Amino acid sequence: MKNIFTSKLLWMSAASVLTIAFISILLFHSTKTSVQVSADGEKGLVRTHADTVAELFEELNIEPEEHDELSHSLSDSVTYGMDIEHKEAKEIQVSDGDDVQNVYTTASTVGQLMTEEDIGVKDRDHVSPEPSESLENGMSISIDRAFQVTVKDGTNEEEVWTTASTVDELLKEQAISVEEEDRLNPETDAELDAAQRVTITRVEKTVKTTEEETDYPTVTKQDGDLAEGKEKVVSEGSTGIVEREYRITKVNGNIEDRVLIGETVKKESRDRVIAVGTKEPERKTAVAAATTTDEPSGATSTSSTDASSKARTLQMEATAYTADCAGCSGVTATGVDLNANPDKKVIAVDPNVIPLGSEVWVEGYGTAVAADTGGAINGNRIDLHVSDKGEAFNFGRKRVQVKILD
Structure with missing residues (x-):
């Protein structure tokens, strides 16, 4: 009987302990405070016995750093619903x-x-990444400030805003293409700044073919049956046709250079032949002279002198050139330095038609010296020296009258 009583007593004691423990646990949890906690982008309900925010963070293993943002001070008391x-x-x-x-x-x-x-x-500035991009720890943000650069493209000049760091980046940004023949200053890898000026010189090279008339040469031949000082046209000349190929260089739309690179004769010209009389007039007998002249003593006839002093006149095809033309040295075939004498009146001739060193008069050009030759100067063709390349281009090709003075 005693054993049964003892056993019941032990069970009652154990039940009491368990009941007390259970009640303690219930009391512990029932006294917790409920708060909302947002951390690391996550938000949740937390029940805690912490008295302060600092204690709460310690419970949750949250360690705020100096620059972190907190909704409450660490010393604030934790209250229900916080x-x-x-x-x-x-x-x-x-x-x-x-x-x-x-x-x-x-x-x-x-x-x-x-x-x-x-x-x-500002709107022209460039921010990378974009302002709408989300921030990540350790991210780098770059701000490129726009500045103005002067761009001269051919004959067009303007101020453009850019954030480019090099000329190449600027050209791509502005969608400006530069061809192989164009001239760019400075080069594509040059660095840009607000004081920079970018110049694009547009160069266009073309080949042009033209058909041109060539003047016929005038050839003289002596005729013993024709009286001295007389001339007679033996045969009329006719013009020829030559196909010429020019390489033309234009810079910003203006012709900078025009070079003859090929020539094909399509039709030969025919010489104009003039007979020049060499037959001397018959001399009067001494008796006839004595009876027919009343001239004073010492007087002489000037007819033969006048005939011999006549200038030989030719119709020539004329072009113009400068001392610095393509393939020119600036020194003529007879040694005249045209670089040192830019205003010297000199013509290039075919020595078989006009001897070198001759003094000539050229219609529209004036008195000059035949002091030069040229590979394309054959027959009745001449080339007039001028000091300016533009003047040479404007002269073109003309038919002129040429008088050989000596």
């Missing part, structure tokens, strides 16, 4: 031109950070 938020700060590198700095922020996007740091940008 909404506690912890935002962890991100370290961001911001490069604004040459100014580079590290900033700590709890902003969500690039744009929010720039507003937070009071970093102003």
Whole structure:
């Protein structure tokens, strides 16, 4: 009987202990405070016996850093229904031109950070990444400030805004193409700044073929049956046709150079032949002279002198050239330095038609010296020296009258 009583007593004691423990647990949990906690982008309900925010964070293993953002002070007391938020700060590198700095922020996007740091940008400036991009810890933000550069493209000049760092980047940004023959200054890899001037000289090279008439040469031959001083046309000349190929270089739309690179004769010209009389007049007998002249003593006839002093006149095809033309040295075939004498009146001739060293008069050009030759100067063709390349182009090709004075 005693054993049964003892056993019941032990069971009653154990039940009492368990009941007390259970009641204690119920009391412990029933006295917890419920709060909302947001951390690391997550939000949840937490029941806690912590008295302060600091104790709550310690329970949750949250260690706020210096630049983190807290909705409450760590010393604030925890109360029922409290909404506690912890935002962890991100370290961001911001490069604004040459100014580079590290900033700590709890902003969500690039744009929010720039507003937070009071970093102003204009529409022409370039921000990378975009202002709408989300921020990540360790991210780098680059701000390129726009500046004005002078761009002269051919004859068009304008000021453009750019964030490019090199000439090549500027050309791509402005969708400007530069062809192989064009001239670019400075080069594509040159660095840009606000004081820079970019010049594109547009160069166009074309080949043009033309058919041109060639003047016929005038050839004289002596005729013993024709009285001295008399001339007679033996045969009329006819013009020829030659196909000429020119390489033309235009710079910004204006002709800079025009070079003859090929020539094909399509039709030969025919010489104009003139007979020049050499027959001397019959001399009067002494008796006849004595009876028919009343001239005073010492008087002489000037008819033969006048005939011999007549200048030989030719119709020639004329062009113009300068001392610095393609393939020219500036020194004529007879040694005249045209570089040192840019205004010297000199013509290039075919020595078989006009002897070198002859003094000539050229219609529209004046008195000159036949002091030069040329590979394309054959027959009745001459080339007139002028000092300016533009004047040479404007002269073109003309038929002129040429008188050989000596």
